[in-house]
Amino acid sequence: MGTSEQSDAAEQRFDVADAAPVLLDTHGVVSGWSGGSERLLGYAAAEVVGRKVAEFLMPEDAARVPALAGQCTRGGGWSGILTAKHRDGRPVPLMVHVVEAQLCPEPERWIALVTDLARAPGWEMSRSVLEQMATRSPLGIAIVDTDLRYVWSNDALAQFGGGPAQDRIGRRLADIQPGLDSERLEGQMRQVLETGVAVVGYEQVGRVQSAPHRQCCHAMSFTRLNDENGSPLGVYYTAMDITDRYLVRQRLALLDRAGEHIGRSLDVVQTAQELADVAVPGLADFVAVDLLESVLEGAEPTAGTPSDSEMVTLRRAGHRSVRDGVPETLVRIGEAARYRTESPPVRVLTSGVSWYAEQVDPRDEDWTATDPGRPAASLVELGLHSMMIVPIRSRGITMGVTSFFRRDRPDPFDAEDLALAEEFVARAAICVDNARRYTRERDAALVLQRSLLPSHLPEQDAVDVTACYRPADELTGLGGDWFDVIPLSGARVALVVGDVPGHGIDGAAAMGRLRTAVQTLADLDLPPEEVLAHLDDLVSRGAREEDARSAIQAVGSSCLYVVYDPVSGQCAMASSAHPPPALVTPDGTVSFPDLPVGPALGTGGLPFEAAEFSLAEGTVLALHTDGLLAVDPREPGREPGLDAGRERLRNALELRGPSLEGRCVAVVDALVPARQIDDVALLMARTHRLGAGQVASWDLESDPAVVAEARKKVTRQLSEWGLDELAYTTELVVSELVTNAIRYASGPIRLRLIVERALICEVSDAGASAPHLRHPRTTDEGGRGLFLVSQFSQRWGARYTLDGKVIWAEQSLTEQADEPAAGTDGPTPETTR
Structure with missing residues (x-):
């Protein structure tokens, strides 16, 4: 160390050589003044000697002089701080x-050694004082060598x-405290020896x-x-x-973790597992969460009376252990954990009061699995020495119990752990x-939604059709997406999706009403744009009605309403704020039609x-709801937006599957995440x-004489089709419809x-008047035309086109038509329009 460094070090110690002496008599008068005192306070000896020392102190300290x-x-002396x-x-x-x-002779009796406080942080204390400070300190203090x-x-x-x-x-820390992590502590000491930088507040757990069964922190x-x-x-x-x-701190951290991690979903089993995950290893070595079966099913909890059965069954909903194996192998997730009626879990379940034991009873054999091939084992045999049972109770109802066990940690549970x-x-x-x-x-x-969606798609020859519906995840909830396939007259079919x-x-109720309305409007054989117009009027009118909750929900x-005609190959569609369908040509090309929305x-x-x-x-045709194109914000790497969604749909549709049904499911699996934010329907x-x-048509003149010729043409065509058994009824239907048109x-x-x-028999004309079915009296001479058509057809109706209308009637090919009544072997000329 250099000279200046030695001087600086000396200035940090209080020594007689560093202090300025001042000689005082018994009355506190200065009788001796040194050069050091003059350098410290600036007064010459002549200015100080003979005057009381109090005159050179600040007023508050001068008042203390008599007491001092x-x-x-x-x-016999005094030490302290004064301000001069x-x-x-x-x-x-x-x-x-x-x-x-x-x-010194009287009256010079006292020597005051003074030094600048700024240059001397303390004064030399006797060894006895220092020993008292160290030995009597409540803190543990030690000194180790290098x-x-x-x-x-x-x-x-x-x-x-x-x-x-x-x-x-002469011993080291590892020899004194083998239970501590001596390597880490000695590493801290070596770091301090090497750097000289003190380490303060290091926590060692x-x-x-002195407490081998208790985890301590210093x-x-x-x-x-x-x-x-x-x-x-x-x-x-x-x-x-x-x-x-x-x-x-640990308990508060555990509570914070519980608040952060428990209840992140609305799934009962996942919530139970989150409870077990939070408690291990912070509180327990093994945690089991057992719930009543009614809770898992969403029903009101109904715990049976313990005396009704020797065993009480709970369903394992979640567990976590610091080690794999026992006791998880005894009762797995979803299996039944059966407890004896006198066991603590059942007592807690019925009373709703927590229970804990510092030491497990060796006779307790509550861990009984449903599988008889796995023998029961006592808690002690499983190595569990301390346990707590806490009821899962909310709103006055006990839904199950949570069991906490300690195995590797030797200290038992206490009342604070239970709290x-x-x-x-x-x-x-x-x-x-x-x-x-x-x-x-x-x-x-979901049951309501499923019941309102088609349980099966109707059979028809216009299209091969399949559909896939996926409800939203449990956080978002079930939505109102729906689809439908509606056979129309003339072998046509309507394909519908909505949201x-x-x-x-x-939402499910509103969806059901909307679907019913669409089916009703489809029976009128209206064009797609008119179906949507009537549907819009229906929703608007319902929203204006008081207390029309489901109608308001539909606003x-x-x-999207699509009509396909297998005879002409024409497809007409209209959209109400719905994305157009994707069209996949036979060669695999995917396109999206330009549809006015x-x-x-x-x-x-x-x-x-x-x-x-x-x-x-x-x-x-791939008709879908917007959920198929949506992007979950929790899913990274997927670009949002309609164009990006269409591109993903295009890529998915280009992958051909073994069947249309398999292809439909594959598209949904490819585009919809496991926890989607919206429900999805794909048709x-x-x-x-x-x-x-399969189609025969004739242009007829507006002349009553062509009715007989029309019957002959129909008879010959039915003979070619092998439908001679329908010739009589078909002739009757054709006669009535053609006669009315003429x-x-x-x-x-x-x-x-x-x-x-x-x-299917269709007669089209340029008229716009609507046909009406009449029920003529016995004495009436006419008015039975459409009545007879309705009797010999399984269904009939009219639809309007740009050029007029079409009256149609369908006869079943699987059921023999009823024989006509006597006296009705010819056309009836009177039919009300």
Whole structure:
């Protein structure tokens, strides 16, 4: 060390050589003044000697002089801090040490050693004072040498184990406390020795010899000790037991973790598993969550009376262990955990009061599996020595129990552990109950939704059709997506998809009403744009009605209505705020038609428009709801937006599957995440064209004489089709329809027969008047035409075109038509329009 460094080091110590002496008499008058005093305060000896020392102190300290003089007389001296007045007027804090000058004659009795407080942080204390400070300190204090061997320790350190101070001399920490992580602690000491930088507040968690069955936490500080030359002598460290504070922090952290991780979903089983995950290993070594079966099913909990059965069964909903294996192998997730009626879990279940045992009863054999091939094992045999049972209770209802066990951790559960377990089980219970209630409502809504969706798709020859519906995840809830396939007259078919805003039972109910309305409008054989216009009026009118909750729910719904004609291959479609379908040609090319999109239902706006396309046979139409194109914000790497969604759909549709049904499921699997944010409906239809041999048509003149010729043409055609058994009834239907067209309409008349799953007879004309079915009296001479048509057909109706209308009738090919009544072997000329 250099000269300047030695000087700086000396200035940091209080020594007689560094202090300025001042000689005082018994009255506190200055009788001697040194040069050091003059340098310190600026006064010359002539200015000070003979005056009282109080005159050179600040007023507050000057008032203390009489009391300090008395204290010196009684105690033989005094040490402390006083503030003097410098000659220039500024205050100078001084460290003062007053001792009795026994060698000086009266009246010079006291010597005051003074030094600048700013230059001397303390004064030289006697060894006895320092020993008292160290040995009587409640903190554990020790000094180790550069080899980290003990050279000194106080009595307080013995409370942490390792024996008295004399037993530590020459030994290392690993020899004294084998339960602690001595390598980490000695690593801290070596770091302090090398750098000289003190480590303060280092927390060490472990087991000490004084409490081998209890995990302790100590706050430790390490400081390097140097000799006069600044070379390290060793390390001085202190240790304080902060276990209580540490446990409080751990419990608060565990509660925070419980609040963060429990209840992230509305799934009962997942919530139960989250409860077990939070408690291990922070509180227990093994946790089991058992719930009543009714809770898992979403029903109200109904715990049976324990006396009704020797065993009480709960369903395992979640568990977690610090080690794999026992006891998870005894009762797995979803299996039944059966407890004896006198066991603690059943007592807790029925009473709703928590229970804990510091030591498990060896006779307790509650862990009984449903599999008889696995023998029962007592808790002690499983290595579990301490347990707690806490009821999962919310809103006054007990839904199950949570069992906490300790195996590897030797310290047993205590009352504070039980209070902590009750706290976060109570939080989890609310989440479990919410999940249970949601499960019940969602199951009810899903049952309603499933019942309102088509249970099976109708048979027809226009298209091969399949559909796939996926409800939204449990957080979003069931939505209002729907689809339908509706056979129309003339072998045509309507394909429909829609989306009702909202979720849950209300959304499902609104969807059901909307689907029913579409089916009703489809029976009127209206064009797609008119179907949507009437549907829009229906939703708007319902929204204006008071308390029309489901109607209001339907406001803003979207719908896509598509009509395909297998005879002409024409496809007409209209949209109400719904994305157009994807078209997949037979060669695999995917396109999206340019379809005018109208406003959402019930919102008003521009009229609906339809677009018509000619489709090649084998073209696949993929009608879908917007959930198929949506992107979950929780899913990284997927670009949102309609164009990006269409591109993903295009890529999915280009992958051909083994079947149309398999292809439909593959598209949904490829585009919809496991936890989608919206429900999804996909309806896929592959088009067919009726062959030329399935359709026959004739243009007829508006002349009554052509009725007989029309009957002959129909008879010959039915003979070619092998349908001679339907010739009589078909002649009757054709006679009535053609006669009515000639009598009540104008312009050209066209007769068409279509053989599909039914025999369809159509007569088109240019008239716009609607036919009406009459029920004539016995005495009436006419009015029986359409009545007879309705009797000999399984269904009949009319649809309107741009050129007029079409009256049609269908006869079943699988059932023999009823014989006509006597006296009705010819056409009836009177039919009411």
